[in-house]
Structures are given as C-alpha cells and as structure tokens.
Amino acid sequence: MKISIQNIGDVSIVALNNDFYKTKLMNPSVLSVLQRSNKLVFDMSHVKFFDSSGCGILLSYLKTLTNSGGDLKLCRVRKTVLTLFELLRIHRIVEIFNTPEEAVRSFGD
C-alpha cells in the first residue's frame, strides 16, 4: 500500500488512499511518521469509502497523537465519508478542513 507523506514545518500530511480501510492494523508507514511527528493531517481526497474499521483506526491515531501532545486533523473529506463521520459524530472531535494548507495553518493557531 503506497501512502505519500509530505512535511510542512512540523506537520506531516499523509495522503490516505482507498485501501486504508481494509486493514485493521496501523499502517507501518503512517506509524513511522508518528515516531517523528505528533502533528498529523490526513488528506482524505482519495478515500472513496470508509467504514467502522476505518473509523476505529482513525480514532486510535487520534488517541496516540493527543497522548503525546499532538493532534490529528483531516482535510478534503469526500461527501460519502463525511456522511459516516457525521453519523458517528466524529466530525465533532476531529477537525475537518477543505484543504491541506488550512489544516496545516490550524496547528499554528
């Protein structure tokens, strides 16, 4: 599974793809990012579908990051995925932005 990672300052932007939801384990490349950075943005533009397993993984990232004083933010969430987030009220605990830039900027606030 290829996951592209981009760093802007101390924030890492991870572009998730549609395979993300298939695994219950944390993705090794994402985990390696977590070693270095505790400020993470998930770019969800390539995630067409998300289910409860995906939500579980997302929440576990959030827990890990907040534990170490960091945070997880999301950007470019597709409408179908947003529907699920709204259902579970995940959008109330994870900030969602339209663009990666906005998400990165929000860490500086």
Add this chain to the structure above:
Amino acid sequence: MSVAQDAGTNKLANILVVDDDLTMRFLLKRVLSNAGFNVFLAENGKVAIDEYLSDEIGVVLLDVQMPVMGGMECLRYICKHYPDLAPIMLTANEEVTNAVEAMRHGAFDYVIKPPEMKKLVALAQRAFQTYTQAKRLRKVEAELAGAREHEIFIASKIQRSLLLGRPPEDIEGLKISSLTIPSQKVDGDFIDFFKLNDHTVDVVVADVMGKGLLSAFFGAAMKSHFLRALHELTIDAVTCKMMNDQCVLNQDANGSFHLPQPQDIITRVQSRMIRNLEELESFVTLCYARFDMVEKTICFVDCGHVRTIHYKGESGDVELLQGINMPLGFPEKDPFIQYSASFQPGDLFFFYSDGLTENRNPDNEMYNEERLVDFIKQHGHLDPKKIIDSAYVEMIAFADSKTFDDDFTCVAIKIESEQGLAQLNTEAILEIKSDLKELVRVRIFIREFCESVPDSLLDPRRIDMLEIAVTEVATNIIRHAYSGRADEQIQIKAQMAEDKIILLFYDWGQGFDPQMVPPLKDISKMAIKDLPEGGMGCYIIAQSVDEVEYSSDKKGKNCACLKIILAPDIGD
C-alpha cells in the same frame, strides 16, 4: 325416385341383412333388391361389425338369435357407434320379449319370422327415411353450430381489436390496468382511453345491451362516434377562438381554449346514435370519466352504468360514483349531468361492467356490488395490475368456473403516491464468499440496485448510508459469524416492495445476538482516551436504515434483515 333412395344424393339405399340362416339371407336379398335396395349380407353380428357396418349403411335387419355375436349385442354396438341407424330386429315367435327389449334399446321395430315380405319392405323403407332425416338434421345442426361459433369468433375478434383500447402508460402519476374476458356469447362491452394532453386522459367504459355480432359492431361504431365527437368539439372550440367571435364556449376567463366537456361529448354521441339505437331496440350504459392530473379531479358522466368505485388511499374508505342520467338510447330530453370529485395520491378508481356484479355462484347467487366494494376496500392499496389479477381470481373462485355468462370487464386506475413507484417491484440476489475482498462487490450490487429508485424517494445521502450499512453487515458476517474464514457462503437478497427496500443477508455461521453488543455512547461527548476503536458497526447499521432485525432458523441459517422506507425528504 325410388323410396329406397337418398333424397339428397339420389344414391341407392344400402341395407345390411344380418342373419345366420342362409336361406333367409338370400330370400331377403332378392326381395329387398327388387324393392330398390343395395343389399349386403352378414352371417352374424361380428361379421356385420367387422366387415360391413359403415356410415354408408342406412338400414340394418338384425336377427336376434345368432352364433358368435347375437342381435342384442350387435344392436348395442350400433346404437353406440351409429346413433342415426335404428336396426329392425328379426325374431322368432318365442323371442318376442327380447324384441321388445331391443326396441327399448334403440331398435326401429321388430318383425316376427317368417316375415311378411311386403310389410318388411315397407318397414325397411320407413327406417331408411328416418335414417336420412336424422342424418340431415345432424348435418344442419353441425352447420348451425359452426356458423354460431364463427359468429362468436368474429365478434370476439371485433371486440379484441376494435372495442378494447389500450391504456396510456405515459400519464404522469397515473397507472392504469384493464382486463376484458369475453363470455361464451360475446356482448358489446367496450373500453377506451383518449389521451388529450400530458396530464389529461378520458376513460370510457360501456356496455351495449344485446349479444353477438350486432352488439360488437355497435360498440365499434359507438367508439368511433366518441372519437368524432371529441374531434369535432375540439375543432369547434378552435374555430371559435380563431374567429374571435365573442364565443365563450370552451374558453375560460383568459380566453384560452379548453377541452370539450364530457357532457358535451356524450350529448353529441347520443344525438348521433339515438336513431340507430331506437331502430335496433338497444341501449348503452356507460361511464365517461376525465382524469385531470393538474387539477387532481375526476369529472364524469354516468349513464345508467354500474357505479364506479372510488377507493381513498389515505382513509381506506370507498365512495361510489353515480350519476342520474339514463342510458344512451333512451328518449331522454334532459341534458346530461356531469359530476366531479377530487382525488389524492394513493386513490384508486375501479370501473367495471355488470359482468362482475352479476357473476353467479353455483347456488345462482349474484356476486353483487356490496361484495365488490368489500373486495376493493381490501385490495385498493395494491398496484392496479395486482387488483385486476386478484379480481379475476376472486370471480373465478366465486363462480367456481373459468368461463363467465357475461363479459368480464374492469379498469383500475391508480393515482400513484409517488411517481413510478409501483414499477419498482424487483428482486436481485448476490452470492459472495466470506472474504473482505468481496465487500466491493456488495457495495456495487447495492448501488446498482438503488439506481432504479428516483432521487426524490432515496436521495444520494441515504444511498451512501445504505452502502455503509451493507458493508458493516457483510463485514460482521465475515469477521464474526465465520470468524474470518474466507471460503464460506454469504447470500444477499435485495427486494424492492411498493414503499420500501428490503435487504436480506443469509449466512450459515455463528448466530448473532445484537443484545450482546454494548450500546455506543456519543463519541463527541467522550474523553479522547475513552474513544472506541471498534464495536461501531451495529450502531452504524441501526442508524443507516429504518429497521434492522437479526434472526436464525433451526437449520443454522442466520438472517440479517434491513429495511429502508422509501419516502421523500427523510432528513436527519
């Protein structure tokens, strides 16, 4: 012409003499030949049957006592296979009781041996005449039956091709289904539909009194008069408008042109046909109704027809539409009165002929209007095609017969609750292996299945939710029911009923008890450290559909049933 000749064909009469006495046979041959008969001889009943009996034989002289096969047995055979042929029995004095018995079984007469030849010849001639008359009568009867059958054939052809109009399928919000089953006799029931514009359709259901060709032709003529009246009245209105002649006929306040009113159409048809109807001493009962989908009204003229049933979808009540007009063909001077009523989505109008209400059961009891009203109350919520099919089954069950004495005609017109909904009664099945890779197929299957539902009833957001729900159900089955084994079977059945989608997931693994899953708390109110990392599937399923139910049968087949009510604007 000899008396032993067929008057129709001038052929000599064939006579068969059956007697075991050789002398008697030859004696009879000589006498009968001289009298003009063509004589055949047989020595017993068996030889007579095997070698001589045919439709060409007009008279049989039959000895009672014979070896191999006697006269009585042979008589029974003849009466059964040649019903027009009545043998004359030849009998010895002591067998007279037998001969009398033979008469009871269909013999023409009996003669005591030795016969008095003159008397015998006269008897044979009479028997022959009786035979030819019986044969001719049978032929005429057959011809007559053939002619009648042909008339019915033509009449039912006229009815099918000329009298029964096809309901339009493209009036938005209206679904029409009709059925006519001609009776054995064929009478002049006719139905027709005139689509006047995108939202207006006229329906005429009529019954011409009388049966057979005449009423069938009459019905056809009548139908063309309706079309003509419609056409002429429309032209009148247009011409009026064009001439700007201060003509108010068929114009509203804005001066825009209106459709001719049902009562005007009926008046025109009556004036055109009254003379024919009087000449033929016939009359026509009918109901002419106009459905206006914009105004949501039915406007009708009833002329002595059975009362149309208006079923109201919302309350389940019915109302009977009745007018006060006499049937067409009555010397009526009063103008035709037109009524109107409004309708709502979910309503149904049931038009029919008296063939339904006057259908009789084996006890000669009529089905009657009351039973029909009850039937419509019970079935009015269904699709019109289903109502008509059920009505047909009901009529057969009542009459205990598949043929009816009268034509069976009915038209069911449904005002659809939501457009096109009733056409969505479909089912699809998908079978997958219990492998997470198969989830994509499940999602595609559901998306494709939902494609036929209009957006107004199932918006994209609800389809998204449904997609999530089915993924969760299938994932649960794979992970929990089958504990991750990838080669087990899962069957998914998607059904579209009138107002809902039902999805059934079958598996043969570990049963699932939703009670065992702890309820999910509101994530947004939890501390981050308490956030769940699983166990959200059941919550998602329950929130994504309108109903969910889990069950297992005795054979270990588990079923998860999801229901989605199709309704506009469900919102959050």
